[in-house]
Amino acid sequence: MRTAAQAQSASGSRPAPDHAKPLSFAAIFHPSAAVDSDRASLMVIHNRTKVAKRSMRSTDILGLRIHCSSRKESRVSEWVFESEFERNLFALRQEKLEAIAALGQSRYPNHYRATHTIFAVRAQWNEVSGEALNGTPEQPAPRVEISVAGRIMAIRAQGKAGFATLQQGGERLQIYVRQDAVGEAGYALYKLLDMGDHVGVTGYLFRTRTGELTIHVESLTFLAKAMLALPEKYHGLSDVELRYRQRYVDLFANLDSREVFVKRAKILRAIRRFFDSRDYLEVETPMMQPIAGGAAARPFVTHHNALDLDLYLRIAPELYLKRLVVGGLDRVYEINRNFRNEGVSTQHNPEFTMLEFYQAYANYHDLMDLTEELIAQVAQEVNGTTVVEFNGHTIDMAQWQRLTMAEAVRRAVPGADLHDGKALYALFEQHVEHTLIQPTLIYDYPTEVSPLSKAKPDDPAHVERFEFFIGGFEIGNAFSELNDPVEQRRRFEQQLAAREAGDDEAHQMDEDYVRALSYGLPPTGGEGIGIDRLTMLLTGSRSIRDVILFPLLRPEKHNDAQSGEATA
RNA sequence: GAGCUCGUAGCUCAGUCGGUAGAGCAACGCACUUUUAAUGCGUGGGUCCUGGGUUCGAUUCCCAGCGAGCUCACCA
Numbered sequence: 001m002r003t004a005a006q007a008q009s010a011s012g013s014r015p016a017p018d019h020a021k022p023l024s025f026a027a028i029f030h031p032s033a034a035v036d037s038d039r040a041s042l043m044v045i046h047n048r049t050k051v052a053k054r055s056m057r058s059t060d061i062l063g064l065r066i067h068c069s070s071r072k073e074s075r076v077s078e079w080v081f082e083s084e085f086e087r088n089l090f091a092l093r094q095e096k097l098e099a100i101a102a103l104g105q106s107r108y109p110n111h112y113r114a115t116h117t118i119f120a121v122r123a124q125w126n127e128v129s130g131e132a133l134n135g136t137p138e139q140p141a142p143r144v145e146i147s148v149a150g151r152i153m154a155i156r157a158q159g160k161a162g163f164a165t166l167q168q169g170g171e172r173l174q175i176y177v178r179q180d181a182v183g184e185a186g187y188a189l190y191k192l193l194d195m196g197d198h199v200g201v202t203g204y205l206f207r208t209r210t211g212e213l214t215i216h217v218e219s220l221t222f223l224a225k226a227m228l229a230l231p232e233k234y235h236g237l238s239d240v241e242l243r244y245r246q247r248y249v250d251l252f253a254n255l256d257s258r259e260v261f262v263k264r265a266k267i268l269r270a271i272r273r274f275f276d277s278r279d280y281l282e283v284e285t286p287m288m289q290p291i292a293g294g295a296a297a298r299p300f301v302t303h304h305n306a307l308d309l310d311l312y313l314r315i316a317p318e319l320y321l322k323r324l325v326v327g328g329l330d331r332v333y334e335i336n337r338n339f340r341n342e343g344v345s346t347q348h349n350p351e352f353t354m355l356e357f358y359q360a361y362a363n364y365h366d367l368m369d370l371t372e373e374l375i376a377q378v379a380q381e382v383n384g385t386t387v388v389e390f391n392g393h394t395i396d397m398a399q400w401q402r403l404t405m406a407e408a409v410r411r412a413v414p415g416a417d418l419h420d421g422k423a424l425y426a427l428f429e430q431h432v433e434h435t436l437i438q439p440t441l442i443y444d445y446p447t448e449v450s451p452l453s454k455a456k457p458d459d460p461a462h463v464e465r466f467e468f469f470i471g472g473f474e475i476g477n478a479f480s481e482l483n484d485p486v487e488q489r490r491r492f493e494q495q496l497a498a499r500e501a502g503d504d505e506a507h508q509m510d511e512d513y514v515r516a517l518s519y520g521l522p523p524t525g526g527e528g529i530g531i532d533r534l535t536m537l538l539t540g541s542r543s544i545r546d547v548i549l550f551p552l553l554r555p556e557k558h559n560d561a562q563s564g565e566a567t568a
Numbered sequence: 569g570a571g572c573u574c575g576u577a578g579c580u581c582a583g584u585c586g587g588u589a590g591a592g593c594a595a596c597g598c599a600c601u602u603u604u605a606a607u608g609c610g611u612g613g614g615u616c617c618u619g620g621g622u623u624c625g626a627u628u629c630c631c632a633g634c635g636a637g638c639u640c641a642c643c644a
Binding site: 082083084085086088089092154156157158159160161162163165174176178179180194195206208209210212214228229230231232233234235236237238239240241242244253295296297298316338340342343345346347348352354473474475476477505528529530532533543553554556 | 569575577578579580581592593594595596599600601602603604605606607612613614634635636637638639640641642643644
């Protein structure tokens, strides 16, 4: 209901109401969608006294109801505004916007041309002294004229002058606005500004008596208004649910949060550089697949209407990437989303980002070397060091340990039976995995637990497979790929039997994949690395939701509609 | 899916041994031309998550629901 209304108003096609209705968000945001007198009535809410405000809640103004607090009659507003406080604030800011327009400023200007980003200003003048910038009364320094734009994150007015802090590009810079420099209209504009507003300023750089680099503003341009209140300026937004649901607020209110996603982008860039420089080809394979293969997991199902075809969101790109190697793309990698219809936790999100790469003529030993190099190099590029702090541990992403699974289990569980593959793997998961804080490669997995891996030539009980662990959880999984089509078909048939026995995570038969292998897959090594988890490590984030911009949450329910039905 | 914890102003948090609530920031008004969590004085703002129960009375106690966090299980 909410989304439909918003979509309609956003498209501008919503017809004007044919009779007076409670003032809606759409009406405020798209004045053309509201009758003119709706706007006029907004203007009335000015200089309210307590008495005036109270009476306004239940009184018609100009024959139109404002409904400041009549929640049940104003459902659309109810969806948008959290409270009467917000509703009033929005209306008040709307008036300020009109007052700003009356000063000759555009309400929502189309552009602003700054000469510098705040980052650039800091880069160039952060170390320049106050003497050099300000000069002396006898010998003033030549002025550094610049203009920057940003969001107001702090504002302090003091009579006929004031300071504000602009934030842009994750950096902050103070501005100083005084009436005798910007004029009466300019200062009137300054006084109409609120925390969260966007402005552009032109002026010259100086340092205050406390030494802070500041723009002495000579021209102030209004750019956009914040119609809602910002989070508390000292603590920021700390409610984790709000941070995830309203990431747009989290990102500008908590610069640490922003930094995580900047780093995430750097990680992706570093990975691409790493593989590009080794002649890997970046590819994109289907996210919607008729058969969800390449991993053991429950898929999401969707439907293509025109083809009347059920499709699965992919649980892995693996089988398509190996088809490409059959096709002669010897080195391929893909960084993209996988979808698994399973639980959520601090380490699991239903959609997550996976790097997978395949290299013809390589085996798992080659991939071990490549992995250690990749992780160390990415850490170095992103953090400038290979050492990270994670969950109270100091981890060096360049110091690796390699152990066979049998050896790892033997150390943790003396006297354990190392010959039963499934039991060995269970012991590993139970006793070893969470202890692998420092980067560790575990190799030579039991064949029983590795259906897609190639057996060791001299030891059919083990396969050429490794996983690697950092911070106590798995980051990647790699093996020499099974490329015998007869063996592959046999394993699919085993999976099919398991599926019929009720295992809905067992692989489906993929005839076309077997056919691809039948054309000849060269000996190939392949690996998958969880990008979200790697990002957690490199940013010190303890939850996967802290490294995913919009993690999956249950939609918020608005209680008056829901609870009414529930109790009926 | 199970267990534990949490839900009070826009935000960050107190508090009520059961008698319908407070602070700081934010907002509004006034003062203030080098402040920076500006300051001073004043004002407004709350279905204390929702529903039910116990009670003279529930934001507080009990039950259920919704949402979130953590841990465990499955999984990467």
